[in-house]
Amino acid sequence: MKTLRLTSNDRAILLKSSFLGRLPRSTSEAVIEDATVSTHEEDDVLFRQGDGIDEVFVVLSGLVRLYRVGKDGREADLAVLQAGEVFAESAIFLGHHATASARAAEASIIARLDGRRLRQLAVSNPDVAQAFIELLCHRSKMVEDLLAQDRLHTAPERVANYILSNCPSGSTSFSFRLPFQKNVLAGKLGLAPEALSRAFSKLRQSGVVVRGRMIEIRDRHALERF
Amino acid sequence: MKTLRLTSNDRAILLKSSFLGRLPRSTSEAVIEDATVSTHEEDDVLFRQGDGIDEVFVVLSGLVRLYRVGKDGREADLAVLQAGEVFAESAIFLGHHATASARAAEASIIARLDGRRLRQLAVSNPDVAQAFIELLCHRSKMVEDLLAQDRLHTAPERVANYILSNCPSGSTSFSFRLPFQKNVLAGKLGLAPEALSRAFSKLRQSGVVVRGRMIEIRDRHALERF
DNA sequence: GGTGCTTTTTGACCAGGGTCAAACAGCTTG
DNA sequence: CAAGCTGTTTGACCCTGGTCAAAAAGCACC
Numbered sequence: 296m297k298t299l300r301l302t303s304n305d306r307a308i309l310l311k312s313s314f315l316g317r318l319p320r321s322t323s324e325a326v327i328e329d330a331t332v333s334t335h336e337e338d339d340v341l342f343r344q345g346d347g348i349d350e351v352f353v354v355l356s357g358l359v360r361l362y363r364v365g366k367d368g369r370e371a372d373l374a375v376l377q378a379g380e381v382f383a384e385s386a387i388f389l390g391h392h393a394t395a396s397a398r399a400a401e402a403s404i405i406a407r408l409d410g411r412r413l414r415q416l417a418v419s420n421p422d423v424a425q426a427f428i429e430l431l432c433h434r435s436k437m438v439e440d441l442l443a444q445d446r447l448h449t450a451p452e453r454v455a456n457y458i459l460s461n462c463p464s465g466s467t468s469f470s471f472r473l474p475f476q477k478n479v480l481a482g483k484l485g486l487a488p489e490a491l492s493r494a495f496s497k498l499r500q501s502g503v504v505v506r507g508r509m510i511e512i513r514d515r516h517a518l519e520r521f
Numbered sequence: 522m523k524t525l526r527l528t529s530n531d532r533a534i535l536l537k538s539s540f541l542g543r544l545p546r547s548t549s550e551a552v553i554e555d556a557t558v559s560t561h562e563e564d565d566v567l568f569r570q571g572d573g574i575d576e577v578f579v580v581l582s583g584l585v586r587l588y589r590v591g592k593d594g595r596e597a598d599l600a601v602l603q604a605g606e607v608f609a610e611s612a613i614f615l616g617h618h619a620t621a622s623a624r625a626a627e628a629s630i631i632a633r634l635d636g637r638r639l640r641q642l643a644v645s646n647p648d649v650a651q652a653f654i655e656l657l658c659h660r661s662k663m664v665e666d667l668l669a670q671d672r673l674h675t676a677p678e679r680v681a682n683y684i685l686s687n688c689p690s691g692s693t694s695f696s697f698r699l700p701f702q703k704n705v706l707a708g709k710l711g712l713a714p715e716a717l718s719r720a721f722s723k724l725r726q727s728g729v730v731v732r733g734r735m736i737e738i739r740d741r742h743a744l745e746r747f
Numbered sequence: 748g749g750t751g752c753t754t755t756t757t758g759a760c761c762a763g764g765g766t767c768a769a770a771c772a773g774c775t776t777g
Numbered sequence: 778c779a780a781g782c783t784g785t786t787t788g789a790c791c792c793t794g795g796t797c798a799a800a801a802a803g804c805a806c807c
Binding site for chain 2 (some may be wrong): 762763764765766772773
Binding site for chain 1 (some may be wrong): 589591595597599611614615620621643644645647650651653654655657658659660661662664665667668669671672673674711
């Protein structure tokens with residue numbers, strides 16, 4: 296882990312992130328004034344559940360897994376975050392403790408925003424408060440979606456939904472490249488890697504062709520019917 | 522469904538609710554100024570996923586289930602809400618659409634706060650914004666907890682955790698009354714009623730005695746080890 | 748193109764929990 | 778107290794998905 300300064304590319308990503316993107320430019324520029332940046336190797340732990348933290352994190356590049364650990368040591372992913380995504384924002388309002396652990400799933404660059412400063416801003420600047428509220432609403436909805444997926448759908452259905460969520464709504468046939476290893480996708484969907492693999496092979500009969508990280512969908516409607 | 526006016530008891534519950542309880546008294550009194558109240562029979566649907574709503578709901582008495590429906594019609598509970606609890610607060614910030622359906626699990630009385638008014642207040646009054654932020658942080662954490670429970674723990678473990686969460690931390694032996702039917706508890710834990718029943722009977726060997734709605738714990742530590 | 752990794756797939760097996768049906772309470776109500 | 782309901786428990790069965798082990802693909806680096 297190494298600390299560095301914001302590059303102009305970093306700034307651009309920050310300004311478009313799911314939190315700062317909601318703010319007027321002048322405000323967001325002020326917020327990132329004192330941002331710090333750090334790089335992390337694959338598998339580096341950023342913080343553990345229960346750790347005291349007082350910062351909001353933003354992924355600048357790479358991939359971060361947010362997870363909880365069971366008493367047998369198994370890890371359950373709560374979220375997988377890509378460039379531009381924000382995490383640990385609840386901690387700064389909720390007793391400054393992380394509600395989950397975070398670990399780089401590949402080499403990553405992470406920005407941090409000071410919690411105290413953000414809390415002050417949230418009080419003095421309605422735009423900032425509003426941005427937090429919207430961010431948190433989206434967060435709740437995302438986790439709700441995950442929970443509903445888990446409780447209502449089987450593995451192949453979840454995979455089908457994931458694929459469909461990565462697909463332009465117009466075309467009936469298309470293809471895209473997985474943004475991470477199947478490994479990680481499995482965790483995100485709450486599956487063992489083997490189960491993901493089997494799900495893919497079951498979807499083959501609905502016109503899904505998997506070659507390495509490339510996913511090809513021959514017939515969108517067949518997939519939706521699944 | 523019948524509409525009525527706030528009784529003084531209703532007011533007391535509202536003022537202590539998980540949202541208004543965070544506000545200075547003068548503010549919260551102002552907020553409930555224009556609250557409306559309605560009564561609902563068991564199984565009444567308050568709204569369905571996707572419905573346009575622009576209100577925040579508060580349970581004054583009774584019990585409300587928040588759930589999503591799968592395409593086969595199965596319902597998965599996302600939350601079970603008791604008196605004093607707030608729901609649907611994301612909707613007023615997220616395009617005014619319900620992200621889940623809500624249904625009374627028993628005869629219930631519900632208060633509603635106008636969404637437009639609350640949004641205005643969130644902008645003009647930092648206390649209100651702050652209260653929303655904290656409410657939403659708690660909400661995210663609660664759903665995260667649920668998801669982690671689902672992914673990490675077996676049915677008996679979830680039930681054990683539920684029991685422990687209802688137990689004073691001091692005593693090693695104690696008992697309490699379930700606040701709702703086992704039916705509902707099963708849904709809340711993401712289980713079929715039969716699975717809940719089996720989980721209870723497995724916990725018997727760890728000193729949990731179930732008689733109707735009464736749960737008796739003989740040995741807290743045995744339960745924690747489970 | 749070979750060599751040695753890591754990631755993914757496949758197979759075999761097993762456990763958790765869903766489902767259906769039937770037996771059992773616990774309550775109301777007549 | 779009997780008769781009905783409704784909610785809960787138990788049993789039998791099956792399906793999904795987890796786990797372990799081994800084969801197969803990919804991929805990077807000679």
